[in-house]
Amino acid sequence: MKSIPAFCLFLVLLCSGSALAQVTRIAAIVNDDVVSLNDLNERITLVMRSAGMPDTPQNRDRVSSQVLRSLIDERLEMQEAKRLSISVSKKEIDQALARIEQQNNMPKGGLDTVLAKQGISRASLVDQVTASLTWAKVVRSRLSQDVTISDEEVNEVLARLKDTADVPQDRVAEIFLAIDNPTQEPEVKQLADRLIEQIRSGIKFDAVARQFSQSPTAAVGGDLGWVTESQLLPELGDALKKMNPGEMSYPLHAGGGYYILYLVDRRTMGKPNPDDTVLTLVEAVLPLPSDAPPDQQQRVLQHAQQIAGRVKSCGELAKIGRDEAPQTSRELPDVKAGELPPALRQTVLGLGIAEASKPLPMPGGIGVVMVCQKKDPPGGLPSREEVADSLARERLDALARRYLRDLRRGAYVDIRG
Secondary structure (H helix, E strand, C coil): CCCCCHHHHHHHHHHHHHHHHHHCCEEEEECCEEEEHHHHHHHHHHHHHHHCCCCCHHHHHHHHHHHHHHHHHHHHHHHHHHHCCCCCCHHHHHHHHHHHHHHCCCCCCHHHHHHHHHCCCHHHHHHHHHHHHHHHHHHHHHHHHHCCCCHHHHHHHHHHHHHCCCCEEEEEEEEEEECCCHHHHHHHHHHHHHHHHHHHCCCCHHHHHHHHCCCHHHHHCCEEEEECHHHCCHHHHHHHHCCCCCCECCCEEECCEEEEEEEEEEEECCCCCHHHCEEEEEEEEEECCCCCCHHHHHHHHHHHHHHHHHCCCHHHHHHHHHHHCCCCCEEEEEEEHHHCCHHHHHHHHCCCECCECCCEEECCEEEEEEEEEEECCCCCCCCHHHHHHHHHHHHHHHHHHHHHHHHHHCCCEEECC
């Protein structure tokens, strides 16, 4: 066996060292922790693929600064959790991953398959989920005792809601990008513009919100729920006035950062929409060909009238449907009235519980319909508990944002590029 010359051996070691240095190259130092370039690249891949953004060098470059800031925040959050001896268990992490599968209609274990197919590091996703769960525990442990909602505050909100019962409410989703110091403003504004471009190109708003938003609502795709303009910052409320459902705002500078709003829907408080009524129905449809002779039509109609006159329960009507017309009869659980054909919608909204309809022409024959359950549409005033929960959540979110901002200000952070 030939020996390797010393100079060649030196070159081999030098090249190996260069490769190792590339893998372990530092992107940022956060107190005593390191964010490696590999960490950053894997998280960028996760963010890009999860948000549905084209994974191009240009897009990776555009989001890298924001992703690095998120990784730095995660390191700060985990360091604070360690200081407080707060952690999450493997069971809690597994449950969170299982929820991701359920939310995306994946089979059990399907998440690993999707990650592998998309070239996404499972470790990067686990790190992200772990940091999110752990920080939520820290916030609850440290700040929940500072959030108290008085009866007077709840009364004020309820009184204001009663006074504005005819004021429209908006179902709003948000993306919030924080500005920690004035020098970051141009960079954050550019990111907001780019995210808007991506959403307009067809990427889902909630997917972008989950990966980029720095608001606690990121965990639910940015969903703020139903709000009135007066509940939001003035800049946000003014923007919503000019928007229609289905529209997205331009970047809005407010509250220490940039907001992107998406108006999902609009309703008027105290004026529920009948189309939002949720119904459980039973339909027994007696078959009747479209070209049936008049005498056959008459026989089927009379039989349907007899059924409508004698049935007293949904169970009874469902049994008739199964026995006499299993191919055309059906049960419809939790269907919105607005999803039904106009004629059928008008009929069922006028029925009481367990009240059979008159015979109706329906696809495939003549049917009898019965309402088994009816949930009235939302639109009334929220309960005291709902108001108190909303106020507490808003206050806790504000305290959590301030908590993280203080951690950033007190930390040693060295961004290497």
